[in-house]
Amino acid sequence: MILEPRSVIIPIASGKGGVGKSVFAASLAISLAGQGEEVVAVDLDLGGANLHTYLGLPNTNPGIGDFLKQRHDRLQDLLVPTAIDKLRFLPGDGKTPFMANISTQQRHKLLEQLKQLPARYVIVDLGAGSALNTMNLFGLTASGIMVTTMDTPALMNALVFLRNFMFANILSLAADHPPVKKMLLELYRRPANGTNLTVDEVYHRIAGHDPLLAREIREHCGRFSPRFVYNMADQAEDLRVAKKVSATLKKNISLTSSTLGLLFHDPAVRIAVRKNRVFLKDRPDTPYARGLAAIVARLQNPANNPAPHLENLISEARGHQA
Numbered sequence: 001m002i003l004e005p006r007s008v009i010i011p012i013a014s015g016k017g018g019v020g021k022s023v024f025a026a027s028l029a030i031s032l033a034g035q036g037e038e039v040v041a042v043d044l045d046l047g048g049a050n051l052h053t054y055l056g057l058p059n060t061n062p063g064i065g066d067f068l069k070q071r072h073d074r075l076q077d078l079l080v081p082t083a084i085d086k087l088r089f090l091p092g093d094g095k096t097p098f099m100a101n102i103s104t105q106q107r108h109k110l111l112e113q114l115k116q117l118p119a120r121y122v123i124v125d126l127g128a129g130s131a132l133n134t135m136n137l138f139g140l141t142a143s144g145i146m147v148t149t150m151d152t153p154a155l156m157n158a159l160v161f162l163r164n165f166m167f168a169n170i171l172s173l174a175a176d177h178p179p180v181k182k183m184l185l186e187l188y189r190r191p192a193n194g195t196n197l198t199v200d201e202v203y204h205r206i207a208g209h210d211p212l213l214a215r216e217i218r219e220h221c222g223r224f225s226p227r228f229v230y231n232m233a234d235q236a237e238d239l240r241v242a243k244k245v246s247a248t249l250k251k252n253i254s255l256t257s258s259t260l261g262l263l264f265h266d267p268a269v270r271i272a273v274r275k276n277r278v279f280l281k282d283r284p285d286t287p288y289a290r291g292l293a294a295i296v297a298r299l300q301n302p303a304n305n306p307a308p309h310l311e312n313l314i315s316e317a318r319g320h321q322a
């Protein structure tokens with residue numbers, strides 16, 4: 001039985017590592033808890049779990065690795081209190097490292113229990129890259145968050161992640177239709193020949209076999225709408241890259257995306273991390289913290305905060321700089 005989530009699940013992904021995903025996940029969790037919401041921060045960067053450091057915690061508690069090894073039956077028993085009121089932490093590898101590969105059955109159990117964690121918000125820090133686990137977890141909600149810097153490699157990897165995410169979703173929706181599945185596997189393996197396979201082309205190919213299935217898949221995948229956070233910006237105008245990103249996503253991947261906001265490169269982040277301090281507690285008013293506050297406001301009340309116009313986001317970001 002598929003259960004509806006009890007909480008708002010916010011998966012946070014990135015194409016590339018080192019873009020500030022875990023710092024953002026921790027800061028978002030701390031910030032939401034500071035608004036009086038019950039929050040659980042989950043480290044699902046299996047193989048590279050380090051969210052605990054950004055929350056000022058040691059890595060000594062059993063975590064998801066132990067859960068997957070059946071040493072613990074219920075995820076919720078593994079929640080660890082933090083020094084921040086209303087914020088609890090669910091460790092990743094914990095005592096059982098190197099769990100990056102998990103079986104379908106384990107994944108299913110994990111997904112179902114994540115949805116039942118007792119909190120208003122469940123913030124999920126994912127590993128970088130397009131591992132199947134990561135893509136499945138990103139698909140827990142229609143609008144997961146992508147964190148990227150404005151560097152070309154990070155942007156490219158973010159696009160590749162979303163492309164793989166869409167291709168994987170399409171394939172799994174065609175799982176019960178062997179001829180379509182076979183056609184898709186061949187199509188995905190096709191050499192690029194200078195032109196990339198677009199999701200729209202994939203839909204058309206499926207329609208050639210089975211128009212009804214093509215419509216279903218298009219409808220299902222059309223619900224996804226990733227939200228971008230641009231990190232380590234030097235200036236507010238850096239955000240202009242968001243226009244290109246959303247146009248590329250629309251054209252190549254048939255995805256509507258939105259921009260949640262911009263975070264400045266802020267030495268205070270690194271200084272707090274080096275000192276093993278919890279960044280937002282240490283320095284509540286910095287350019288990063290101000291950008292984060294704007295993002296949190298939009299997340300908390302999407303109805304009152306529709307995706308703002310890019311120029312408005314840029315002028316908002318200008319106000320966050322020192």
Ligand SMILES: Nc1ncnc2c1ncn2[C@@H]1O[C@H](COP(=O)(O)OP(=O)(O)O)[C@@H](O)[C@H]1O
Nearest residue numbers: 017018019020021022023264265266269270273
């Ligand atoms: N906005 C920022 N300004 C300055 N340093 C940052 C910022 N965001 C992240 N960092 C630093 O970048 C490094 C990588 O961040 P992390 O969140 O661990 O990346 P990821 O989880 O994407 O691999 C950390 O040392 C962190 O302190």
Ligand SMILES: [Mg+2]
Nearest residue numbers: 021022045050
């Ligand atoms: Mg990380």
